[in-house]
Amino acid sequence: MRKDRKIRIVLAKPGLDGHDRGAKLLVRIFMEAGMEVIYTGLRQTPEMIVATALQEDADVIGLSSLSGVHNYFFPRVTELLREKGMADVLVVGGGIIPDEDIAGLKKAGIAAIFGPGTPTTEIVEFIRANVRK
Amino acid sequence: MFDKDALGKIKTAKDKWEKEILDGALGKEKERKDVFTSISGEPIERLYTPLDVSDLDYNEQLGYPGQFPFTRGVQPTMYRGRFWTMRQYAGFGSARESNARYRYLLEQGQTGLSVAFDLPTQAGYDSDHPLSMGEVGKVGVAVDCIGDMRVLFDKIPLDKVTTSMTINAPATVLLAMYLAIADEQGISYEKLGGTVQNDILKEITVRGQYIYPPRPSMKLTVDLIEYCFKNVPRWNSISISGYHIREAGSTAAQEAAFTIADGIAYVQACVERGLDVDKFAPRLSFFFNAFTNVVEEVAKFRAARRVWARIMKERFGAKDPRSLMLRFHVQTGGVTLTAQQPLNNIIRVTLQAYAAALGGCQSLHTNSYDEALCLPTEQAVTVALRTQQIVAEESGATDSIDPLAGSYMVEALTDKIEKQVFDYLEKIDNMGGTLKAIEKNYIQKEIQQSSYRFQKEIENNERVYVGINKYTMEEAPPANLLKVDMKVGQAEAEKLRKMRAARDKKRWEKALENLRKVSEKNENVMSAVIEAVKAEATIGEICDVWREIYGEYKPKQSF
Numbered sequence: 001m002r003k004d005r006k007i008r009i010v011l012a013k014p015g016l017d018g019h020d021r022g023a024k025l026l027v028r029i030f031m032e033a034g035m036e037v038i039y040t041g042l043r044q045t046p047e048m049i050v051a052t053a054l055q056e057d058a059d060v061i062g063l064s065s066l067s068g069v070h071n072y073f074f075p076r077v078t079e080l081l082r083e084k085g086m087a088d089v090l091v092v093g094g095g096i097i098p099d100e101d102i103a104g105l106k107k108a109g110i111a112a113i114f115g116p117g118t119p120t121t122e123i124v125e126f127i128r129a130n131v132r133k
Numbered sequence: 134m135f136d137k138d139a140l141g142k143i144k145t146a147k148d149k150w151e152k153e154i155l156d157g158a159l160g161k162e163k164e165r166k167d168v169f170t171s172i173s174g175e176p177i178e179r180l181y182t183p184l185d186v187s188d189l190d191y192n193e194q195l196g197y198p199g200q201f202p203f204t205r206g207v208q209p210t211m212y213r214g215r216f217w218t219m220r221q222y223a224g225f226g227s228a229r230e231s232n233a234r235y236r237y238l239l240e241q242g243q244t245g246l247s248v249a250f251d252l253p254t255q256a257g258y259d260s261d262h263p264l265s266m267g268e269v270g271k272v273g274v275a276v277d278c279i280g281d282m283r284v285l286f287d288k289i290p291l292d293k294v295t296t297s298m299t300i301n302a303p304a305t306v307l308l309a310m311y312l313a314i315a316d317e318q319g320i321s322y323e324k325l326g327g328t329v330q331n332d333i334l335k336e337i338t339v340r341g342q343y344i345y346p347p348r349p350s351m352k353l354t355v356d357l358i359e360y361c362f363k364n365v366p367r368w369n370s371i372s373i374s375g376y377h378i379r380e381a382g383s384t385a386a387q388e389a390a391f392t393i394a395d396g397i398a399y400v401q402a403c404v405e406r407g408l409d410v411d412k413f414a415p416r417l418s419f420f421f422n423a424f425t426n427v428v429e430e431v432a433k434f435r436a437a438r439r440v441w442a443r444i445m446k447e448r449f450g451a452k453d454p455r456s457l458m459l460r461f462h463v464q465t466g467g468v469t470l471t472a473q474q475p476l477n478n479i480i481r482v483t484l485q486a487y488a489a490a491l492g493g494c495q496s497l498h499t500n501s502y503d504e505a506l507c508l509p510t511e512q513a514v515t516v517a518l519r520t521q522q523i524v525a526e527e528s529g530a531t532d533s534i535d536p537l538a539g540s541y542m543v544e545a546l547t548d549k550i551e552k553q554v555f556d557y558l559e560k561i562d563n564m565g566g567t568l569k570a571i572e573k574n575y576i577q578k579e580i581q582q583s584s585y586r587f588q589k590e591i592e593n594n595e596r597v598y599v600g601i602n603k604y605t606m607e608e609a610p611p612a613n614l615l616k617v618d619m620k621v622g623q624a625e626a627e628k629l630r631k632m633r634a635a636r637d638k639k640r641w642e643k644a645l646e647n648l649r650k651v652s653e654k655n656e657n658v659m660s661a662v663i664e665a666v667k668a669e670a671t672i673g674e675i676c677d678v679w680r681e682i683y684g685e686y687k688p689k690q691s692f
Contacts, residue, residue: 016252016268018341021381021468024581025588027692039690042341043256043264067252068508072267072619096472098507099610116472116505117601119592 007131009060012040012049014077017067022094026062029120035127046076053081053089059131063110065095070105078109088132094118135183143183171429172596173384174586175549181541189544194439198534200454202442204435204547205535206493207458212531217489218496219521220297222464224249224274225508226621228284231274235289237511241518245327247297247498248285249273250307255342257303257676260625270621272508273299277629278671282310283317292320296327297372297462297496302344304331305357306672309662312365316667328369328418328462331357334395334567335374337686338576339381344676347568349683353658355402360659362413369418371399372462379422380468382584385433386550388422390557391576393440397558398567400449410449414456423485423492424466430485431537432546434461434492439547440554463489464498470505473600475611478502479516486521490530491537497521507614574691581692629671636669644668649678 009030011023020042030037038056040049053061061081063074074093081089093105094114102113111130114123135143169177178185189195196202199209208214221238224231235246250273253265259277260269269275276282286296291314300307308329315325333350336343343350354371361370375383375392383391396417403413421437423430441459445451465485470478479502486499499517501509509517525531537543561570570576590596597603644665651661665675 015266016256016258016264016342017272018252018336019380020341021584024692025382025584028581028585029588031692039692041688041690045264067268068271069267096505096507098614100614117598119602120588121592 007035007060007127008038008056008058009035009062009127010038010040010049010053010056010058011062011064012044012052013042013064014044014046014049014073015065015067015069016043017065017069017095018042019066019095020064022066023062023064026064026094026120026123029124033124033128046073046080049077050080050084050086054084054086058089060090060092060127063091063093065093065097068096070095070097071101074105074110075108082109090127090131092123092127094123135187140183140187147182147184171385172424172426172587173386173429174583174590175384175386175429175546178542178545181545183541185541185545186548189548194548195538195544201446201457202439203458204439205538207438207460207495211493211534212490212525213534216525216531217494217521218245218295219243219518219525220245220247220462220496220498221514221518222247222249222297222299222498223509223514224251225272225615226270226274227624228274228276228281232285232287232289234511235285238514238518239289239294241515242522243518245295245297245496246289248299250298250300251275252342254307254672255300255302257306257344257672259629259671259673260622261629262673265622267619267622269625275621275625276307276310276672277625278632278669279310279313279666280628280632280669282307282314286311286314290320291315291318292324298327298329301330301333301336301340301342302350302353303672303676304329305353305659305662306666306675308357308361308368309659309666312663313667322365323367325365326367328372329357330374330420331371332374332395332399332420334398334571335377335392337688338378338391338571339580340374340377343686343688345679345683346686347571349679350686351398351402351568352655353679354399355406356657356659358399358403358413358416359406359408359657362408362416366416368416370413370416372418372420373399374420376420376422376464378580379424379466381580382468382587383580384583385424385426385429386553387557387579387583389433389437389440389550390554391580392419392421393437393444393554394558394561394567394570394576396441397444397448400445401566404449410445410451411453411456414445414449414451415453415458418495419459419461421461421463421494422466423463423489424469425481425484425488427484427488427491428537428540428542429546430488431492432543432550434489434494435535435538435543435547436550436554437461438493440551444558460495462496462498463492463494465489465500467500467504470500470502471598471600472505473605474608475502475506477600478505479520482517483520483524486524487528487530490524490528491535493535503611503614506611507616510615574689578691632669633671640668641670645670645674645678648675649682652679652682
């Protein structure tokens with residue numbers, strides 16, 4: 001990534017889940033951390049999310065789900081990224097995600113899962129450390 | 134409550150105490166913080182005295198339970214007569230599985246049902262719609278058609294229970310299915326009791342399960358209210374909800390203010406429809422959150438009752454005392470639960486339930502301790518139900534009405550929240566009303582701001598959250614979490630396919646055609662919806678008729 005460029009992050013709510021308090025909070029946190037944030041809003045399919053990431057030239061995709069559909073939606077996003085040759089986009093997730101699901105999600109290419117109570121500073125630091133350079 | 138003379142003496146004594154006792158104590162040891170604030174960020178005084186409630190007029194501001202302005206409660210005997218309705222929100226997987234959970238809860242002493250629908254149902258999509266992928270049966274039960282509703286209420290006589298349904302954008306469709314099942318069970322509509330949430334404005338501002346733009350959505354809301362008051366007289370046709378406003382990050386005062394602002398918009402819309410306020414207002418009900426700060430919550434409930442009574446009387450000219458009563462359901466605060474050390478959540482829920490009881494709720498859902506981890510397990514649900522049974526039976530909160538009244542702090546905070554609510558209402562009025570304030574993103578932004586402030590307080594360690602930023606510890610990953618089988622989706626889709634193939638095509642086509650005509654003519658849709666569900670039209674098919682006529686809502690994002 002060019003040094004003069006800000007980290008570009010697409011924040012998305014996959015599926016029909018309407019719990020967006022965390023996502024909206026992170027929009028502001030990421031903006032304050034000097035990132036460019038594109039928030040998709042609710043009701044996104046994996047195809048819509050990846051299309052947004054492509055169009056916005058995103059470095060990072062953040063997925064938020066509190067309705068229990070992460071095992072379907074998150075791996076589908078990384079699969080589509082690989083198909084489109086965008087495998088270097090960092091994908092992170094958050095929400096209500098049982099510990100036992102995390103290993104499977106990481107195997108599918110989700111770099112990190114941030115559960116309830118995670119300090120937002122930890123998320124920002126992780127992204128800075130792991131985004132494509 | 135105090136005359137000038139007495140207040141003067143109290144003031145003199147307070148000054149003396151500060152000088153002779155307090156200053157010395159502060160000199161020896163500073164207080165823990167310079168400023169103490171409630172969880173809503175409101176400054177809290179060191180000590181409340183009669184000086185903080187010097188203007189309080191007992192008869193005017195408090196009065197008696199069951200009497201204007203209802204600060205002390207909506208019924209004359211409150212829990213001395215009977216406890217609140219213990220109503221646990223439940224539903225997952227297929228209608229068959231949910232039916233089993235309902236019958237279990239009824240056997241355990243629960244007194245009312247509360248149906249959680251899955252997100253496709255809440256958003257008006259069938260189980261086989263592409264957006265339903267992965268969501269079927271997840272956060273609630275999947276209901277596509279009348280057949281599912283029949284299974285959901287199998288062996289549950291609808292005249293013996295009251296049923297609350299958390300359904301908003303497609304509320305007309307689910308209520309129509311419920312009424313159709315009542316017809317099948319041979320029970321007349323007059324005997325049905327229950328609630329549909331039917332509160333679309335908070336879906337648009339905070340909860341996200343909207344379908345249509347605000348104005349046509351309001352039309353459907355009012356159709357349901359109008360139909361119920363003519364045909365289903367015991368049904369609570371709307372539950373005006375602050376719960377989700379609070380969950381989204383608002384303060385206690387904002388929760389009360391924006392909920393009441395939504396309430397005003399609904400009453401206004403019904404009046405504009407030509408309904409007599411005293412005919413429908415008694416069936417309006419509310420739904421609030423309860424956080425762990427007991428005194429602030431109690432003050433919020435009392436203030437909300439007083440504000441609503443005044444608004445209904447003064448703004449809408451309601452005369453029937455029942456029109457002035459703010460009756461409400463409470464759910465304990467979902468966002469207050471932690472994934473860390475989840476058993477601690479039982480204590481949080483206990484305090485929150487206690488606040489709801491001291492605040493005079495009409496029904497209560499207590500959250501399960503595992504809800505920050507997964508959908509609640511049966512064990513956790515049972516503990517949650519027992520928690521409210523202990524509050525009701527053992528704590529003593531139910532023996533005397535409004536037991537915290539007269540506390541200088543409770544009365545001072547009640548007055549303060551009341552003032553904050555009226556200030557917000559004035560601002561919203563000046564913007565041209567609730568719908569305008571929502572369209573301008575004003576309400577959404579106010580809530581986001583509070584959510585941000587709270588998060589910052591936690592991260593800067595200005596506020597302690599046990600298990601999050603203090604008293605943390607290493608834990609083994611939690612076990613025994615409830616899982617919903619992904620196969621529910623396939624099974625539901627298969628069932629739908631069979632039903633669509635077997636139904637009477639002519640009757641189905643005619644019913645949907647009639648629904649379209651009625652909707653285009655801007656008439657009340659309820660009867661046509663009931664006909665359509667009886668003709669086995671699915672929720673997706675019915676909602677599609679309106680998607681074509683009204684379009685779909687797409688919120689503007691702004692930060």
